[in-house]
Amino acid sequence: MQTPSSLNAGQEPQSAGFGEYLGILRKRRKLLLLVALPIIAIGAALALGLPDVYRSSGQIELEGAQNIKQNPNALGQDPDESPYADQYVRSLSTVVLSDRNLAKLLAEHQLYDDQAEDPSAALSRLRGDIKVDIVTVPILDPTTGRERDVVTAFTVAYDNRQPERAQQGAQWLVNSFLEENRNDRRRQAAGKAEFFAREAERIRTHVAGLEAKLAEFKSKHVGKLPELNEMNLSVMDRTENEIQNVESQMQALRRERVFLVAQLQQARAASPETANLRALEDEYARKSVQYDQSHPDLIMLRRQIDQLRAGGSAAGQSLQAQLQTQRSILAEARQRYSEDHPDVQRIQRNIEALQARIASGETADRTASADSPMAIQLQTQLNATDTQLAALQARAMELRTKLSSLEGRIVAAPEVEREYQAVTRDLASARAKYDELLRRQMDAEVSEAAIAGGTADKFRVKSTPKIPEGPAKPARAAIMIIAVVLALIASVTMVIMAQLFDTTVRGARDIQDILGVAPLTAVPVIKRASGGKRKAPAPAYAATAALAVLAMACAAVVVRFMA
Structure with missing residues (x-):
């Protein structure tokens, strides 16, 4: 026979089923x-007693939201797009x-009684309620390359116990968001x-100062500016050519002067007037082949020949008479030639030489008393050549x-160019900045006008608030489910x-x-026979709880209808 201890050792405690x-x-x-x-009663009271609340909402979409949805690569391409839209x-x-x-x-709409x-x-x-x-x-x-949330829109909702008031308030709020x-x-x-x-005004003043500085720089370095380098080189080439031409003319005049000096010496050696007349006629015949009859040299030779044939002599003429003769010859030459003609210029130089001699105090040719007309003419030509x-x-x-x-300008051009480039570079940069500021100012003014006119809004109403068809809250089924849970x-x-x-012992497991x-x-538990009398299963607390639930439900219904 087994003892209780042996039975306990051979059996394990049974878990509750x-x-x-x-x-x-x-x-x-x-x-x-x-x-x-009671908890279910409270939940039912809340589910039935809370008044209906209607919600009207509108959605405002940000500009460019559709483009971002359809094309994510467009994100950040708009310079006015804010990365902090929320x-x-x-x-x-x-x-x-x-x-x-x-x-x-509240002043415009009666939202609450x-x-x-x-x-x-x-x-x-x-x-x-908003x-x-x-x-x-x-x-x-x-x-x-990572997924991120982009703000594309926001909703504005307003709750009220009356659907018309909910729609009025939501519509006013949407308009207020747009207007703000x-x-x-x-x-x-x-x-x-x-x-x-x-x-722009500050930069304009700065530009004016730089322009004044550039003008002062140009006036200080006239002819040395880098933009005149090509012209200076061209003028330098022309000047060198002109110097060579002048030197060639000077060499020709020096040879002519040597020739005139030799002829003058020969003419002074021949004293008879007849020889002079013959020499003048020979020279006239020789020059008439080369020049026209209206040439000033031929005119002067004809006058000397006529004077000798008339018995007069050119010797002894005063400088004033010679000056008058040269002026008359110049007047006849100007009728034939222009002012740039070499003969006209030569006669002008003779006149200037005679005027200079008269101004110095001379009254007659130094060799007028002894020289022949040919010698006088040669002396005049020699004087003109010297002039x-x-x-x-x-x-x-x-x-x-x-x-x-x-040459000095060209040598100084690099240093001047360096300073000139510095001034012009600052001026160009300031002008570019000034133009950019003016452009951005005009863009801002145009943008302000467009915004004021309502043609450049960044917000777009995607859905307007409407009168709700049913209440948004309370969620009565959810309240009941929560209460039951x-x-x-x-x-x-x-x-x-x-x-x-x-601590009551109620079975073998507790023992x-x-x-x-x-x-x-x-x-085991001995149940009574079926014909025996059973105790009523409806205790007082159940009736009390049922009455409490019923009373709270009725109160909730009354409160709801009164609201």
Whole structure:
């Protein structure tokens, strides 16, 4: 025969089964109902008693949202696009939902029946009934290759117990968001235009100073500017050629002078006037072959020949008479030739030489009393040659001075060019900046005008607020489900707690847990015969709970209909 200790050693404690748990719940059903029914009653009261609240909402889409949705590569291509659109919407909400702005809404629309009695409470209630939610779309960022949320729109919703009032409030809020965005962008454009105008005026003053500096630099370095280098080189080449030409003329005049001096000496050696007449006639015949009859030399020879044939002599003529003769010859030559003709210029130089001699105090030719007309003519030509030679020498000196000045300009050109480039570079940069500021100022002014006219809005109403067809809250089914779940959790928890703290022995398992030994046998529960009398299953607490639920439900219905 086995002892209890041996039986305990040979058997393991049995775990509680589903039937035992079900028995516990059946045994604790009073506590279960006592906890669950009030919670369910409260949930039913809330589900039935809370008044209907209608919600009207409108959605405002940001500019470029459709392009970003269809083409993620367009993200960030707009220079005016803000990467912090959500922050901008929130900052815009603080302005729209400010007390002053919401007070305008309450003044324009009757949203609450008691808003005139307590404006501050109505204002607080209005702010609590408004909801602003950001709408984002996940896209693949082309720059990072990762998925990110992009703000494309935001919704503005307003809750009210009457659907018409909900639609009026939501519509007013949507319009207020649009108007505030327009005002904000207009202020920004006006600020930009004013800033660019100030900067443009400052740069314009700077440009004027640089232009004055450039003008002063040009006046200081006349002819040395780099843009005149090609012209200076060309003038230098022409000057060198002109110097060579003048030197060639001077060499020719020097040879002619030597020839005239030799002829003058021969003419002074031959004294008879007849020889002079013959020499003049021979010279006239020789020159008449080369020149026209109106040539000044032929005219002068004819006058000398006529004078000798008339018995007169050119000898002894005063300088004044010679000057008069040369002037008459010059007058006849000007009728035939222009002022640039060599003969006209030669006669002018003879006249200038005679005038210079007269101004020096001479009254007659130094050899007038002894020289023949041929000698006088040769002396005149010699004087003219000397005058031309002196003029050419002066011209050569002038050209060499000019050539030296040109060489100095070319040598100084690199240093002048360096300073000139610095001044012009600063001026060009300032002018470009000035033009850019003017352009941006004009763009800002045009943008401000477009924003004021409503043709450049960044917000677009995607869906306008409408009168709601049904209430948005409360969610009565959800309240009941939550109440049932909470009642179930609370009641089961209370049953478990009661079972844990209950020390009553109610079976073989409790004896085994307390004494540590298994009983030899267990007497089952002896049920009464079917014909016996049973105790009524409806205790007082169940009736009380049912009445409480019914009373709370009725109160909730009354409150709902009164609201």
